[in-house]
């Protein structure tokens with residue numbers, strides 16, 4: 001095994017990294033597994049990947065198995081267009097009502113529960129669903145949570161009579177801070193066995209992002225056709241995200257964990273344990 005097994009989110013939010021891994025040539029020497037976050041979460045927890053982005057809540061559920069890679073995340077200081085609730089009635093009126101949660105997410109399930117409980121004082125009946133708006137998810141629910149490209153599509157193609165809420169904006173109103181949606185993590189056993197391959201994977205993800213962010217307009221122009229957005233909208237969307245994990249974002253992450261632990265969504269607020277890689 002000389003190629004690290006790297007998970008990769010196949011949403012537009014990782015277009016910069018994707019561009020670096022492909023056009024920038026940084027994907028050479030990696031076994032890359034593209035999938036939606038929920039799939040990467042379970043592959044990482046079951047030990048089928050060595051390094052991967054995961055929903056940030058997954059680290060708090062598995063701190064004994066995972067190490068965080070430094071200064072990488074998918075975060076946003078506020079509104080971001082890709083964590084969206086589409087509702088038939090205002091959020092404040094969802095108490096006891098059916099609310100569908102996208103099967104692709106984990107972090108945003110907790111985010112919505114925290115926001116509805118703390119900011120709106122309501123406790124809906126939640127269920128996980130794979131249905132899209134077009135498939136009729138709102139036939140059986142009063143609101144639906146979408147993430148990633150599904151959310152971007154819904155956000156940019158609004159239907160009359162429905163209400164649209166950007167949870168990044170709702171989170172900023174509730175906490176005054178940023179939200180950390182995803183982290184890059186390594187398997188602890190892999191990190192101990194193959195520090196050389198861990199460093200290789202880390203260097204490629206870090207440099208892949210750098211390459212893609214430097215060439216963002218070219219990446220957006222080339223890939224917009226395969227997305228629900230125009231090239232300009234892709235560039236604007238990526239500009240709403242922040243891929244760092246600096247002190248401010250580590251505090252924002254811990255704040256999310258604190259509120260998630262208060263609701264019993266995670267067993268405890270974990271210490272953030274980082275992989276020993278050279279930045």
Ligand SMILES: C=C(O[C@@H]1C=C(C(=O)O)C=C[C@H]1O)C(=O)O
Nearest residue numbers: 037055082105106107108148181
């Ligand atoms: C900003 C996003 O970040 C993500 C949200 C995740 C989640 O809710 O669990 C997981 C990974 C990221 O894709 C997004 O998907 O829109």
